[in-house]
Amino acid sequence: MQVAVEGPWSPLLGRLTLDAIPYNNPIIVPTFIVAALAGLVAVGAVLYYKKLGYIWREWLCSVDHKKIGVMYIILGLVMLFRGYVDGLMMRTQQAIAIGPDSPGFLGAKHGYLPPFHFDQIYSAHGTIMLIFAATPLLTGLGNIIVPLQIGARDMAFPYLNATSLWLTFAGAALVMISLFVGEFSSATWVGLMPYSEMASNPGVGVDYWMWAIQISSIGTTFNSINIIATIVKMRAPGMTWFKLPVFSWVQLTTAIIGLTAFPILTVALTLLGLDRYLGTHFFTAGMGGNFMLYINLFWIWGHPEVYFLVLPAFGVLSEVVPAFSRKALFGYPTMVAASFSIAGIGWMVWAHHFFTMGMGPDQIGFFSAATMIVGIPTGVKAFNWLFTMYRGRISYETPMLWAMISIVLLLIGGLTGMMLSASVIDYSVHDSVFVVAHFHCMVLVIGAAAFAAVIFWWPKVFGFKLNETLGKWFFWTFIAGSVLVFVPMFMAGLAGETRRLDYVFNTALAPYMLWEEAGVLVYLASVGFFVLMLIVSLWQRVPAGESPWGTERGLEWLTRTPVPFYNFAVTPHVNALDETSWRREAGAALRPTRYVPIHLPHGSGLPFILGMDVFAWGFALTWRIDWLIILTTIAMIAIVFIRSFDRNEGFIIPAEEVEAYEANINTASIFAEQPKRGHGLVGEAH
Amino acid sequence: MHSEKPTLTAKTALWAYEGEEHDFISTRTFGFWLYLLSDALIFAGLFASYAVMDNPMSAFGHPLANGLLSASRGLIQTFIVLGSVFSVSVGSLGLKTGNKGLVLGGLAAGGLLGALFIWFGVSDLQVMAAAGNGPLESGYLACLYALLITHALHMGFGLLWIVAMFVHVARWGLDAMNTARLLCLRMFWQFQASVWVVIYVYVYLFGGAH
Amino acid sequence: MGTHHYDPTQHPEVRQGTILRYVLATVISAAAMVGAYYVAMSKPPLVSLIEELAGTLLVALLAQAALYFGLDVSRAQIWKSVSLVLTLPLFIISIGITVWAFSSLYGRTMPDPAIMSSMAM
Numbered sequence A: 001m002q003v004a005v006e007g008p009w010s011p012l013l014g015r016l017t018l019d020a021i022p023y024n025n026p027i028i029v030p031t032f033i034v035a036a037l038a039g040l041v042a043v044g045a046v047l048y049y050k051k052l053g054y055i056w057r058e059w060l061c062s063v064d065h066k067k068i069g070v071m072y073i074i075l076g077l078v079m080l081f082r083g084y085v086d087g088l089m090m091r092t093q094q095a096i097a098i099g100p101d102s103p104g105f106l107g108a109k110h111g112y113l114p115p116f117h118f119d120q121i122y123s124a125h126g127t128i129m130l131i132f133a134a135t136p137l138l139t140g141l142g143n144i145i146v147p148l149q150i151g152a153r154d155m156a157f158p159y160l161n162a163t164s165l166w167l168t169f170a171g172a173a174l175v176m177i178s179l180f181v182g183e184f185s186s187a188t189w190v191g192l193m194p195y196s197e198m199a200s201n202p203g204v205g206v207d208y209w210m211w212a213i214q215i216s217s218i219g220t221t222f223n224s225i226n227i228i229a230t231i232v233k234m235r236a237p238g239m240t241w242f243k244l245p246v247f248s249w250v251q252l253t254t255a256i257i258g259l260t261a262f263p264i265l266t267v268a269l270t271l272l273g274l275d276r277y278l279g280t281h282f283f284t285a286g287m288g289g290n291f292m293l294y295i296n297l298f299w300i301w302g303h304p305e306v307y308f309l310v311l312p313a314f315g316v317l318s319e320v321v322p323a324f325s326r327k328a329l330f331g332y333p334t335m336v337a338a339s340f341s342i343a344g345i346g347w348m349v350w351a352h353h354f355f356t357m358g359m360g361p362d363q364i365g366f367f368s369a370a371t372m373i374v375g376i377p378t379g380v381k382a383f384n385w386l387f388t389m390y391r392g393r394i395s396y397e398t399p400m401l402w403a404m405i406s407i408v409l410l411l412i413g414g415l416t417g418m419m420l421s422a423s424v425i426d427y428s429v430h431d432s433v434f435v436v437a438h439f440h441c442m443v444l445v446i447g448a449a450a451f452a453a454v455i456f457w458w459p460k461v462f463g464f465k466l467n468e469t470l471g472k473w474f475f476w477t478f479i480a481g482s483v484l485v486f487v488p489m490f491m492a493g494l495a496g497e498t499r500r501l502d503y504v505f506n507t508a509l510a511p512y513m514l515w516e517e518a519g520v521l522v523y524l525a526s527v528g529f530f531v532l533m534l535i536v537s538l539w540q541r542v543p544a545g546e547s548p549w550g551t552e553r554g555l556e557w558l559t560r561t562p563v564p565f566y567n568f569a570v571t572p573h574v575n576a577l578d579e580t581s582w583r584r585e586a587g588a589a590l591r592p593t594r595y596v597p598i599h600l601p602h603g604s605g606l607p608f609i610l611g612m613d614v615f616a617w618g619f620a621l622t623w624r625i626d627w628l629i630i631l632t633t634i635a636m637i638a639i640v641f642i643r644s645f646d647r648n649e650g651f652i653i654p655a656e657e658v659e660a661y662e663a664n665i666n667t668a669s670i671f672a673e674q675p676k677r678g679h680g681l682v683g684e685a686h
Numbered sequence B: 001m002h003s004e005k006p007t008l009t010a011k012t013a014l015w016a017y018e019g020e021e022h023d024f025i026s027t028r029t030f031g032f033w034l035y036l037l038s039d040a041l042i043f044a045g046l047f048a049s050y051a052v053m054d055n056p057m058s059a060f061g062h063p064l065a066n067g068l069l070s071a072s073r074g075l076i077q078t079f080i081v082l083g084s085v086f087s088v089s090v091g092s093l094g095l096k097t098g099n100k101g102l103v104l105g106g107l108a109a110g111g112l113l114g115a116l117f118i119w120f121g122v123s124d125l126q127v128m129a130a131a132g133n134g135p136l137e138s139g140y141l142a143c144l145y146a147l148l149i150t151h152a153l154h155m156g157f158g159l160l161w162i163v164a165m166f167v168h169v170a171r172w173g174l175d176a177m178n179t180a181r182l183l184c185l186r187m188f189w190q191f192q193a194s195v196w197v198v199i200y201v202y203v204y205l206f207g208g209a210h
Numbered sequence C: 001m002g003t004h005h006y007d008p009t010q011h012p013e014v015r016q017g018t019i020l021r022y023v024l025a026t027v028i029s030a031a032a033m034v035g036a037y038y039v040a041m042s043k044p045p046l047v048s049l050i051e052e053l054a055g056t057l058l059v060a061l062l063a064q065a066a067l068y069f070g071l072d073v074s075r076a077q078i079w080k081s082v083s084l085v086l087t088l089p090l091f092i093i094s095i096g097i098t099v100w101a102f103s104s105l106y107g108r109t110m111p112d113p114a115i116m117s118s119m120a121m
């Protein structure tokens, strides 16, 4: 009972034909050539240096939470770049296509992008930035830091952790391949309804979007389970709840949101899928369908999702600000309470995204008030950071700069959010670029905090610091770009510019558009400085020593630097909230006096294989290749079944070996190749 | 400020040399419990959709629950699912004594009752569809089918799991790993009863009576 | 990780189950459902229908939570109980607030009085 699709369909390839490949598009073809060349160079380098085995064994099969975290962050950074290029293209279009006299290039009437292409770009931009850039960056950080902060060897479920990673990869790969095979959704990151239905959107774009988000959000749900179970069950002895570092507390609240909100998205997308594949009428415009139901379900997830993203950023600030103020965090218990109330109240405000739907005044009043109330715990947090800095000995290394700008952005984003939460204001600026500027400020809070975190914890993982000078150039160009883009955007929004315009009809908006274009070009410089910072730092690799910043406080700094693959040589017994600084002040030992054997889980290739299978499954569903759908579904069940028979219980590192590693810590870094150990898919006993 | 005073005595423990024995079974059952909570939210989404669609406009000329479902047949299904959960739960008492026969017997009886439950539900849906009220006919019907079939799919997945556990127990007996899995399976099965009573009361009884 | 040197038959979650618990859980759930069935058959006015059905449902679910799942505040079960208590409100919110929002939407946009009354809950 599948729905009939428009256009050709064949049993072998489904809807896939040669026409799906945009070989005559003047923008996509060069992109493809560059991407293909970069891919070839990467593969060639791996083969030339004979690193294939290393990458397979040590990374693709890894269940080590730190490596998984690093891979999440790499994915996030790559997708951040892709999303940035989308943004650059959109800004450039809007800078050219202003007014009826504006020129057209490359076959477009105005600007250089035909409307359908422009629509795909903004849909991809939003989807990528939230789901495939911000989420992996933060999930990766949580993965690396949480087990270290609570003194655990690994996550509670290491294999599930790897599975989450590869599901996220599969989703991201679907978005990326839509660039070269077929098209992406033109229905925005939220999936406008009923425009996303088959009747008005018969292509494969919406299917790509739908499966990509669906797959990665299941990965996120798994990850949330893992984080909660890890924090509840795996804390080191002595770590009572009120010695749990704030970053870990915040990860816990985030994971509660992930666990409870993402299933609602799963429902919304599944019902949309039933409409598009089987022809039901959940959200269609006729036959008793109700597209407002979709919008409601989407935002039940959508608003908690924005807090899912911003709470980890708050956690980062709560670690970085004390470190560079050389003071304990002000108001630790209120920080914890605020995290929970943000998560809780944030679950009750979702309808502020559709005040204009037509609910009654009681309902609008409720959602408006609830939205404003979220500002209270958020304000508590902001004041706590300020009081932490107050009379601290602040030093302005790059992580601190990012943290401070993050607080400023939070103020702007939060205050404009408060404006929007007043429904009377929202009625007049809803769906204008004022809203876009509001949430970009918020997302920049996340971005800034993520940069702070990456720079702060970089030496923990890699053993050397990032170049401070280039880091500052990166910082200041980024901030200049942000100001240039978003200040005019707020003004244009108040002046009445609606969002998602491929053609700006009002020529009075031209100056704003040009300022924003200037800003996005300044961003280009900051991207350059970021890459330069990475290259120069990797080149110099100045060893960071055991205390890279000199001001570290939390338990994670009690491991050696770079952190060895087994984390703590001996599980610490926790005595204080800021264990490392407590031990320094009390003169307690930072290193154990003897070593004991360590038990670690084995790697496994199955999570990676499962991820690839799920990718093929999503691709087959998108193109409606029936046989491949069936095959990949069976393969999924088979992989899970096979995995259930893997009784491999990990391996033991004897105490002498631990001692040898500790004496020469670089041999234990997560980048060092380890001997093959034990049985299983990975290799034979040594 | 509130930070703890650095007090170090000879008795202050700094390292857990003995290692910490994490309770492997509890970690797994807790993780699985969290999955069940997220699954409950999936049903919340479906219930919310059902509630929104439960009106003549969305039924689009087709009957609502009171014209489609029989509360007394639903009650029989309720008894079947409770019986099935009872069997699996009582079977799990065999874990206390390492009684493989009791565990597997409970699973087998529960599985058969589960299959009967699915058959019962599916044949009801078939009758409904044959009478012109199939899932494609209206928004309301789509929601009704989605809710009932999602629950039935869970039960079906549970049957696969039961079969898999026969293989595992045959091969490794009631060791820690299988005990953890059986505890999870028991929770999964009990959870289906909880979901079902909500469906029964909300869709069959409330929907049927107003 | 998989260090399972201990005896699984002694695990608290294994020890907790008893035949009495399971009989009680099943009987209470079944009796609550039979009660709910008769309530619905007698077609009381809407408000008392909702109250009585919700009451019987609550009895069944509480019995299952306490006796099937064995939720309590013991060391073995406390975190399951806590996470349930944190999640249950979200379950209710997501359904309840949705119904509330859409009932007002329907009341304001649907002209048919039958629809208004069916959503006026």
Ligand code: HEM
Pocket (backbone or CB within 6 Å): A190, A306, A307, A309, A310, A352, A353, A371, A372, A374, A375, A378, A413, A414, A416, A417, A418, A420, A421, A422, A426, A429, A430, A431, A435, A438, A439, A442, A443, A446
């Ligand atoms: C005090 C906190 C906040 C308040 C009061 C607030 C308020 C609002 C309101 C009322 C809207 C709806 C505007 C409209 O569409 O007409 C909105 C949109 C949005 N907000 Fe916020 N917000 C807050 C925090 C955040 C945070 C922390 C994030 C993300 C990290 C965020 C991301 C967004 C996004 C993505 C949208 C628009 C989504 C879309 O329509 O595409 N907000 N906000």
Ligand SMILES: [Cu+2]
Pocket (backbone or CB within 6 Å): A302, A303, A306, A349, A350, A352, A353
């Ligand atoms: Cu919101």
